[in-house]
Amino acid sequence: MIQVVNLQKTYPGTRGVLARGEVRALRGVTLDIRRGAALALIGESGCGKTTLGRIVTGLEAYTGGEVLIDGANIAGMTARDRRAQFRKVQLIPQDPYAALNPTRTIAAALFDPLRLLARRGGKDGAWIERRAVELLRLVGLDASETLYKYPHQLSGGQRQRVVIARALTVEPEALVADEAVSMIDVSLRLGVLNLLSQLRRDLHISVIFITHDVAAARYVAQDGQTAVIYRGEIVEMGPTDDLIQRPVHPYTQSLLSAVPVLHGLEQAGPDRFIPRPTEQGESNDSSSCLFADRCPFADDRCKAAHPDPEPWAGAPDDRLVACFKPKERKVVAVPLSGRASNQ
Amino acid sequence: MAAVMEQSTMPAAPEVRIRNLSVAYQTSTGLFDAVHKLDLDIPKASITAVIGESGSGKSTLAMAMLNSVTFPGSIRSGTIEYAGRGDIVTFDRERLRRFRGEHAAMVFQASQDTLNPLKRVGAQLLDLARSHGVKDKRKVLREARELAERMALPADRTLTSYQHELSGGMRQRVSIIFALALHPQIVLLDEPTTALDVLSQSHVLEIIREIHRERGLTTLLITHDMGVVAELSDRVVVMYAGRIAEDAPSRELLRRPLHPYSQALIRAIPRLTGPLDDAQALPGAPLELRQIPKAGCVFRDRCPARMPVCDTGTPELREVAPGRRVACHLEVTP
Numbered sequence: 098m099i100q101v102v103n104l105q106k107t108y109p110g111t112r113g114v115l116a117r118g119e120v121r122a123l124r125g126v127t128l129d130i131r132r133g134a135a136l137a138l139i140g141e142s143g144c145g146k147t148t149l150g151r152i153v154t155g156l157e158a159y160t161g162g163e164v165l166i167d168g169a170n171i172a173g174m175t176a177r178d179r180r181a182q183f184r185k186v187q188l189i190p191q192d193p194y195a196a197l198n199p200t201r202t203i204a205a206a207l208f209d210p211l212r213l214l215a216r217r218g219g220k221d222g223a224w225i226e227r228r229a230v231e232l233l234r235l236v237g238l239d240a241s242e243t244l245y246k247y248p249h250q251l252s253g254g255q256r257q258r259v260v261i262a263r264a265l266t267v268e269p270e271a272l273v274a275d276e277a278v279s280m281i282d283v284s285l286r287l288g289v290l291n292l293l294s295q296l297r298r299d300l301h302i303s304v305i306f307i308t309h310d311v312a313a314a315r316y317v318a319q320d321g322q323t324a325v326i327y328r329g330e331i332v333e334m335g336p337t338d339d340l341i342q343r344p345v346h347p348y349t350q351s352l353l354s355a356v357p358v359l360h361g362l363e364q365a366g367p368d369r370f371i372p373r374p375t376e377q378g379e380s381n382d383s384s385s386c387l388f389a390d391r392c393p394f395a396d397d398r399c400k401a402a403h404p405d406p407e408p409w410a411g412a413p414d415d416r417l418v419a420c421f422k423p424k425e426r427k428v429v430a431v432p433l434s435g436r437a438s439n440q
Numbered sequence: 441m442a443a444v445m446e447q448s449t450m451p452a453a454p455e456v457r458i459r460n461l462s463v464a465y466q467t468s469t470g471l472f473d474a475v476h477k478l479d480l481d482i483p484k485a486s487i488t489a490v491i492g493e494s495g496s497g498k499s500t501l502a503m504a505m506l507n508s509v510t511f512p513g514s515i516r517s518g519t520i521e522y523a524g525r526g527d528i529v530t531f532d533r534e535r536l537r538r539f540r541g542e543h544a545a546m547v548f549q550a551s552q553d554t555l556n557p558l559k560r561v562g563a564q565l566l567d568l569a570r571s572h573g574v575k576d577k578r579k580v581l582r583e584a585r586e587l588a589e590r591m592a593l594p595a596d597r598t599l600t601s602y603q604h605e606l607s608g609g610m611r612q613r614v615s616i617i618f619a620l621a622l623h624p625q626i627v628l629l630d631e632p633t634t635a636l637d638v639l640s641q642s643h644v645l646e647i648i649r650e651i652h653r654e655r656g657l658t659t660l661l662i663t664h665d666m667g668v669v670a671e672l673s674d675r676v677v678v679m680y681a682g683r684i685a686e687d688a689p690s691r692e693l694l695r696r697p698l699h700p701y702s703q704a705l706i707r708a709i710p711r712l713t714g715p716l717d718d719a720q721a722l723p724g725a726p727l728e729l730r731q732i733p734k735a736g737c738v739f740r741d742r743c744p745a746r747m748p749v750c751d752t753g754t755p756e757l758r759e760v761a762p763g764r765r766v767a768c769h770l771e772v773t774p
Binding site for chain 1: 494607640645665666671690692694695704706709712713714716719725
């Protein structure tokens with residue numbers, strides 16, 4: 098459905114008083130998301146995951162590589178065709194408070210795109226309303242309670258569901274959710290995560306879930322893939338649960354080690370290590386491993402050459418890792434046995 | 441370490457003692473309590489976490505603890521006594537100004553909004569020292585530099601930077617430097633890691649833990665994240681709709697939550713291991729101020745164990761074991 102091949106994005110540097118060098122947000126990312134599949138992109142702030150999401154939804158241009166939607170290369174298209182292609186890929190933004198116009202009701206937010214579709218398909222006004230009600234039901238909302246309300250009258254979770262319903266109005270083939278639950282109350286997050294994975298199954302649409310929260314990624318991409326991005330490169334990729342339980346790249350292991358341990362319910366994984374904080378002023382030198390400065394396991398080779406993603410010997414069919422010294426480590430917390438029941 | 445042991449055997453006088461605290465917001469439709477008749481002791485040298493969702497009153501509580509609630513909010517009743525300092529609610533402006541920063545300091549959630557965008561970090565530190573009459577300003581800068589280095593910030597660059605030149609994680613660490621600059625006894629952290637990604641978060645938590653221990657601070661941590669509670673705090677206070685639902689040692693709460701809200705909160709945490717179905721979302725949504733019922737249990741609409749008495753009787757926060765309090769009509773055995 099969506100393919101990106103060696104995708105690159107470089108923000109040009111600026112000159113003058115506030116001079117800064119160019120920023121390589123993406124350094125050649127290759128991904129293939131099939132129809133109905135789930136992919137989680139995880140990494141810390143500034144790793145390029147959001148840029149990637151914006152490029153595949155057509156909100157940002159890229160500076161190298163290719164983007165194919167349904168097999169068609171975006172690059173050669175007329176603006177009109179490109180718009181039509183990108184309509185198939187809808188973005189669910191991080192902040193549902195900012196994504197909805199506070200002066201318009203939920204009905205107004207949903208009716209606009211539906212009206213466009215109705216005009217094109219020769220449908221009438223009743224269809225628009227019927228479809229809006231149907232979409233709200235699909236995202237777990239009761240239309241009679243939400244349709245004529247304003248965004249401020251809804252909870253964060255409800256608002257994010259409305260945003261998802263609005264993305265679904267144009268019958269997309271893929272949803273790109275960028276930190277879609279980080280602004281929502283914790284008691285409601287899981288509901289939205291489960292909704293995304295349920296929509297994927299029911300409507301057979303692809304979901305790209307962008308996050309720094311590995312646990313959240315597990316709920317959306319449970320039977321899909323997870324790609325770990327570091328400074329614009331994919332450093333490890335594989336089936337989500339396998340990657341979480343058996344990470345082999347030290348950066349993936351850092352991310353997983355950083356997840357708080359729920360003492361009382363679980364204990365730290367035996368190989369958990371304290372990841373080093375981000376170095377300031379990291380070099381743009383791509384002749385070494387980009388993670389070598391922070392990696393507790395780096396040796397001379399890591400500083401002398403750049404590793405490319407290769408199949409990992411431990412699971413050659415479905416794990417790619419860009420590391421000279423891939424090694425499985427148990428860093429994820431282990432549930433305590435004999436855990437008292439919640440009830 | 442000795443101090444901590446002593447404390448667990450014989451309860452010392454609390455560092456902060458809050459009694460019957462109500463903080464209300466004036467709205468066009470009436471006066472609503474964001475914090476309602478709250479009683480809480482914060483033991484010396486502990487890390488106490490206050491966990492809650494939006495509208496739980498946790499941030500209002502933190503602001504009240506510095507007597508910094510601003511219009512349209514106000515402290516309606518109650519006392520907040522600091523050991524050796526008295527009731528902060530009665531302080532006049534000048535006493536408050538001195539108290540904040542010197543005795544108790546706060547690290548805010550949106551720390552980028554707390555720095556002056558037009559002044560370099562170092563200059564603002566000097567302003568702070570000057571306004572509190574610190575004689576040895578060099579010492580303030582020297583300590584700030586030491587702290588910066590420990591937090592993996594380039595010290596000289598940080599102090600000569602403007603806030604926009606720092607990343608979110610760096611700004612958060614800078615605001616910790618500010619909070620510690622005047623050597624307060626009590627540090628209030630309002631969602632100190634919410635804006636950070638998981639790697640920066642783990643690093644900032646580590647720093648907080650170290651400094652807390654070194655300086656023997658009394659730390660209050662406001663958060664919505666049970667993971668942060670589990671990693672950092674000795675004790676946790678679960679708030680819902682301006683009231684305390686449960687109050688327990690952190691590990692005890694995670695191991696065996698007693699209030700249905702605490703149980704549901706813990707069950708709603710996305711986990712890295714175990715069956716996905718083990719995690720369940722809570723039905724309903726957190727209450728807004730005006731929706732909080734006047735009588736009965738405030739959690740009843742979302743509670744799986746709701747009984748008839750919950751509609752009419754307000755559950756008292758009662759002690760069910762030493763150091764464990766629960767506000768629920770259910771019979772609970774810790």
